[in-house]
Amino acid sequence: MKTYKKILALLMAVAAVGMMAACGSTAEEPAETEDAEVVEATTEEAAAPADAAGFTEYPIFEDEEVAFMNVSAVYFQAVPMSNGNENIEDFDIHLECDVSALENDLGYGVGDWIPYLTVDYQVIHDNGAGDVAAEGTFMVMSASDGPHYGANIALPDADTYKVIFTFHNPEENGYLIHTDAETGPGGLFDEYFADGNLTVEYEGWDYTPMEF
Amino acid sequence: MLKYLVSVTKDLLMPGILLGLLYAYIYQLYGPKGRKILTIGTIAGFAASIVMSVVKNRTRLVDLGMWNVRTFTVSLAALVLFFVFRALAKKGKGGSAVPVLAAILAFTLIFYAMPDIYALPFDFNLGGASLYSTAFFFRLIGFLLGIVVSFLACLAVDHAGKRLSPGLLGGMLSLALIVNGVQQLMKVIQVLLAKRIIPSNHTLFTLAKHSANYSDIFIYITLAVAAVIAIVLLVRSLHVNEPYDNPAQHRKIKAAWRNTRRWCALLLACCVVGVLCLTLFTSLSEKKVELSPPEECEQRGDDLYISFDQVADGHLHRFVYTTDDGVDVRFIIIKKPNGVAYGVGLDACDICGETGYYERNGQVVCSLCDVVMNVNTIGFKGGCNPIVIDYSVENGYIIVPTATLVEHQDEFTR
Structure with a gap:
């Protein structure tokens, strides 16, 4: 029995060391690819609380630029939301679209979140057949790292997906721009939306359902 | 009710059968001493899983994806060592490590499976109904039935498995552990790819994708292992030729096999419920509500x-x-x-x-x-x-x- 106890203690210690090693920086830090660094920087800029390991965003794509907007997409666990959206049982993930301003003449500070957008999303199986796995219009909400456009979606199948975000003119939601020379920023939305809505497409999102 | 029966059974039946197999195997080779060590791992697993469930659901400290990677890493390391020391034990060396490694495997099985189960009743979707409603009651029944089926499967595998020959029991255990290990490895790859800790790789993603989309196969194989154990013992019980010296001994042998047959019948019943959960009950629980027909205007x-x-x-x-x-x-x-x-x-x-x-x-x-x-x-x-x-x-x-x-x-x- 003493031998058992010694081996038990030894192996438990090995297991504990293994777990602690896995807790260490090597496992949790993204690989040092350019993309991963961008994700990390984006997350830090979003001021996620330091103790919020449970709120880990999984990247889809980062820093796609369209007109005056910088667009990134992440996903994480489906989340309950206010105003009757507490039930998350039938959803697999929370899809989030982060939109910040690039250098612009519309009055947005560079890096500011852009409000009053209507953002439609489509998640399509990247198999050439165009089968839509999920689609809809994002809701606007705040998380601990700030405001964003997002939605809980059901995406039960692992696959490679194409993601399409469609951005409507903020004026559709009543957002206005000063047009006089003294107080106006100089630009108008029409200059950017002259050909209709703006879209960002990303192909090659390798997705598997996760336990968050 | 069915939705929660399916959910709990899918989460618990496979670890339940594995745990039963570990208990049967360790008892057969190492007796009560080995069983005690395994029980230490089991109790530690339940205790740690309670802590994990509370911390996960009451704080935001837990990145479950990374914790699963840690748990599976320990489990996979213990699995490899389990096979190594089991092979050594056959040559008379290092056999005492086998029950300890089995205890670690039991710990990781429970530590991974149980936290979601504890949390589930708190997350029942009651559609606005109160805790004292029939809606809650029926969901609770489904939830508890899932636990009972998995627990009974664990007990039945343990009791029946002990009657198998060591070679066959060891083979069945190895197959079930390898199936579980493969699933754990695939889940590790899923997390590491999603977090970009390992760079995107088509082959790895294809493996992870298929293991996620066809995850029920892992449960089916484990159920098949349990069913084979039950069927082998049922057939064997029909042709008992153990030697006996007197009628009392004969009656005892017959009673023992009668007992084994009952455990086997229970195990087969659990397997049938498991298969129903993966097929019929899943489709019934996912059936959409029919909308009422539109009215004239x-x-x-x-x-x-x-x-x-x-x-x-x-x-x-x-x-x-x-x-x-x-x-x-x-x-x-x-x-x-x-x-x-x-x-x-x-x-x-x-x-x-x-x-x-x-x-x-x-x-x-x-x-x-x-x-x-x-x-x-x-x-x-x-x-x-x-x-x-x-x-x-x-x-x-x-x-x-x-x-x-x-x-x-x-x-x-x-």
Whole structure:
């Protein structure tokens, strides 16, 4: 029995060391690819609380630029939301679209979140057949790292997906721009939306359902 | 009820069978001493899983993806060592490590499987019903049945497995552990790819994708292992030829096999419930609610007229307009409680699409996400509310222009 106890203690210690090693920086830090660094920087800029390991965003794509907007997409666990959206049982993930301003003449500070957008999303199986796995219009909400456009979606199948975000003119939601020379920023939305809505497409999102 | 029975059984049946196999194997080779060590791992697993469940659900300290990677790393290392030391034990070396490694395997099985189970009753989707409702009661029954089936499967594998020959039991255990190990390895790869800790790799992703999309196969194989054990023992019990010295010994042998047959029957019953959960019960629990048929309404020119009398009862009323493109555009009307206003909107929302709404116990519910609508906010934009449409009220009628329905025809399937 003493031998058992010694081996038990030894192996438990090995297991504990293994777990602690896995807790260490090597496992949790993204690989040092350019993309991963961008994700990390984006997350830090979003001021996620330091103790919020449970709120880990999984990247889809980062820093796609369209007109005056910088667009990134992440996903994480489906989340309950206010105003009757507490039930998350039938959803697999929370899809989030982060939109910040690039250098612009519309009055947005560079890096500011852009409000009053209507953002439609489509998640399509990247198999050439165009089968839509999920689609809809994002809701606007705040998380601990700030405001964003997002939605809980059901995406039960692992696959490679194409993601399409469609951005409507903020004026559709009543957002206005000063047009006089003294107080106006100089630009108008029409200059950017002259050909209709703006879209960002990303192909090659390798997705598997996760336990968050 | 079925939904929670399926959910719990899918989560617990496989670890339950594995745990039973470990107990049977360790008892057969190492007796009560080995069993005690395994029990230490089991109890530690339950204790740690309670802590994990509380920390995960009450704080935001736990990145479950990374914790699963840690748990599976320990489990996979213990699995490799288990096979190494088991091989050494056959040569008379290092056999004492085998029960300890089995204890670590038991710990990781329980530590991974149980936290979600503890949390599940707190997350029952009651559709607005209270904790003292039949809705909660039925969900609880499904939840508890899942636990009972998995526990009984564990006990039955343990009791029946001990009657197998060491070689066959060891083979069955190895197969079940390898299947579990492969699934754990695939889950590790899924997390590492999703977090970009390892760079995108087509082969790895393909493996991870198929293991995720066909994850039930791992449970089926484990159920097959359990079923084979039961069937082998049932067949063997028909041809008992153990030697005995007197009638009392003969009766004892017969009683022992009768007991084994009962455990085998129980094990097969658990396997049948497991298969039903993966097939019939899953499809039944995912069955969509049938929407009530649309009602008639009067069309005058380019407008649809619905009289107040038709919709004044406070219930949900569904109407449909077929556009020139052949699209059936549905819309709903409900009289709001405590007032004279009516909620009017499409039978579709921005989030869940055209799945529609139905009435359950006087409440309006989205048939896809089961969100209970606040009837007073129907007609306002946002959340899972019906998409807002133009309408007017005149001379006791709600008037819906067909133009607004045509405008929204893309929300509905052609």
